[in-house]
Amino acid sequence: MLPASPDDALAPDWLQEPADPNDLAPGVWPASARRDADGELELGGVGVAELRARFGTPLYVLDEAEVRAHALRIRSAFDAAAAAHGTKARVYYAGKAFLSTEVARWVTQEGLRVDVCSRGELETALAAGVKPSRIGFHGNNKSVSELERAVEVGVGTIILDSAIEIERLGAIAERRGAVQRVLLRVNSGVHAETHDFLATAHEDQKFGTPLEAAPALVERIREIPSLKLRGLHCHIGSQIFGSRGFAESASRMIELHAALREGGELPLLNLGGGFGIAYTSADDPTPIEELADAIVDAVARECEVRGIPVPTLAFEPGRAVVGQAGVTVYEVGTTKEVSLGDRGERLYVSVDGGMSDNARPALYGSQYSARIASREGTGAPVLARVVGSHCESGDIVVDHEYLPSDVTPGDLLAVPATGAYCYALSSNYNHTPRPAVVAVRDGQARVIVRGETLADLLSRDAGIAASGAERTGARTGEGEA
Numbered sequence: 001m002l003p004a005s006p007d008d009a010l011a012p013d014w015l016q017e018p019a020d021p022n023d024l025a026p027g028v029w030p031a032s033a034r035r036d037a038d039g040e041l042e043l044g045g046v047g048v049a050e051l052r053a054r055f056g057t058p059l060y061v062l063d064e065a066e067v068r069a070h071a072l073r074i075r076s077a078f079d080a081a082a083a084a085h086g087t088k089a090r091v092y093y094a095g096k097a098f099l100s101t102e103v104a105r106w107v108t109q110e111g112l113r114v115d116v117c118s119r120g121e122l123e124t125a126l127a128a129g130v131k132p133s134r135i136g137f138h139g140n141n142k143s144v145s146e147l148e149r150a151v152e153v154g155v156g157t158i159i160l161d162s163a164i165e166i167e168r169l170g171a172i173a174e175r176r177g178a179v180q181r182v183l184l185r186v187n188s189g190v191h192a193e194t195h196d197f198l199a200t201a202h203e204d205q206k207f208g209t210p211l212e213a214a215p216a217l218v219e220r221i222r223e224i225p226s227l228k229l230r231g232l233h234c235h236i237g238s239q240i241f242g243s244r245g246f247a248e249s250a251s252r253m254i255e256l257h258a259a260l261r262e263g264g265e266l267p268l269l270n271l272g273g274g275f276g277i278a279y280t281s282a283d284d285p286t287p288i289e290e291l292a293d294a295i296v297d298a299v300a301r302e303c304e305v306r307g308i309p310v311p312t313l314a315f316e317p318g319r320a321v322v323g324q325a326g327v328t329v330y331e332v333g334t335t336k337e338v339s340l341g342d343r344g345e346r347l348y349v350s351v352d353g354g355m356s357d358n359a360r361p362a363l364y365g366s367q368y369s370a371r372i373a374s375r376e377g378t379g380a381p382v383l384a385r386v387v388g389s390h391c392e393s394g395d396i397v398v399d400h401e402y403l404p405s406d407v408t409p410g411d412l413l414a415v416p417a418t419g420a421y422c423y424a425l426s427s428n429y430n431h432t433p434r435p436a437v438v439a440v441r442d443g444q445a446r447v448i449v450r451g452e453t454l455a456d457l458l459s460r461d462a463g464i465a466a467s468g469a470e471r472t473g474a475r476t477g478e479g480e481a
């Protein structure tokens with residue numbers, strides 16, 4: 001066993017050694033997370049041992065009340081901020097963060113609309129009963145069949161991303177005798193203070209059109225009778241703390257919006273999503289009410305200067321709705337003390353999942369936290385790294401965390417704040433079936449996305465499943481799939 005106090009040289013500056021390595025940091029865990037009298041973690045009133053017994057590990061657990069509470073809080077914050085300036089707000093849930101029919105129903109019942117960015121997300125929202133008019137459709141390369149389907153079902157807004165797409169959608173809508181409402185995605189040039197790969201509004205990237213190019217594209221959209229331009233769209237990045245980037249982007253967008261209003265009506269401005277959440281107790285995101293006020297105030301100021309009305313504002317939070325509602329439960333398989341000489345020792349804790357169920361640490365260097373979930377540990381905190389079972393040394397689940405030194409094989413380990421972009425980015429790497437997603441609420445647990453089985457994986461191998469060889473074209477919707 002490692003000594004109680006490891007050498008802190010290995011710990012990053014932001015990580016504090018906790019007084020109690022069993023504590024559940026508020027703001028990181030769902031509000032329902034608590035330990036029962038025996039120290040076992042409960043989520044939505046359901047103990048993790050019961051979850052393991054019924055559904056196995058690894059397991060994505062999603063707290064329904066937490067999702068609903070965030071959805072309502074975000075909608076209320078933007079409604080209030082907009083009302084203070086005599087306008088209205090629309091909040092779209094960015095389904096890319098995590099989409100299933102259940103989640104689509106929860107968020108729409110809380111008054112959100114849904115933003116989708118693929119045929120699969122669109123069909124999921126439709127299957128959930130989301131009104132097509134309350135769906136926004138994004139993407140830098142929507143296929144013809146995706147656009148056809150969106151127009152066919154009456155998607156409320158399609159966010160145009162390029163000159164080619166303007167022509168493509170115009171022709172589709174004309175052929176169908178429809179007038180499609182659209183926004184134009186603009187790259188405001190603001191680089192949000194976040195991980196580079198997440199910052200989507202610096203100039204050298206694939207989304208949207210640069211500010212300077214937007215007027216010509218707007219003019220073209222306005223020439224096409226089958227397209228109805230509602231306004232501009234931008235999205236400056238993800239996991240953003242603070243309002244400066246949003247305010248700067250809003251001010252650039254309003255300048256453009258004001259200029260373009262001279263050529264026709266422009267009732268809407270969509271400022272995207274990207275509101276940050278706490279992944280560890282070191283994260284301190286700005287409360288959504290403050291962010292909403294700061295962003296809408298910035299828009300209103302810019303409108304006042306230009307003497308124009310404040311447009312209806314739209315926002316697209318994903319992570320801020322579902323992130324904190326998700327907890328992944330793993331089982332510890334092995335532990336290993338690794339000595340790093342003068343720098344100290346690190347305890348490697350291997351769990352039965354990894355980069356296939358949470359790619360974010362490998363993709364973005366994202367930090368997470370972890371706690372023993374099946375009991376309270378009794379050992380002193382030691383510096384640990386939670387790793388997965390995949391054949392990659394970068395297969396890290398939690399890079400830096402203090403865990404009780406007695407963490408041992410068979411313990412359940414829970415990683416909070418995994419509701420967004422974990423299931424959504426999951427893979428079958430190493431032929432690993434995806435875990436189930438289970439919703440918890442009021443002491444009840446139910447599967448909302450079935451876990452994959454080995455049979456699921458093997459059934460797609462054409463050398464095993466005789467009929468598989470003919471099943472091509474699944475992604476385009478042209479084959480049988």
Ligand SMILES: Cc1ncc(COP(=O)(O)O)c(C=O)c1O
Binds near residue numbers: 094096200239317420
């Ligand atoms: C256009 C757009 N809107 C909204 C979002 C949601 O971002 P977040 O989940 O950080 O709120 C994204 C994320 O990539 C996006 O690209």
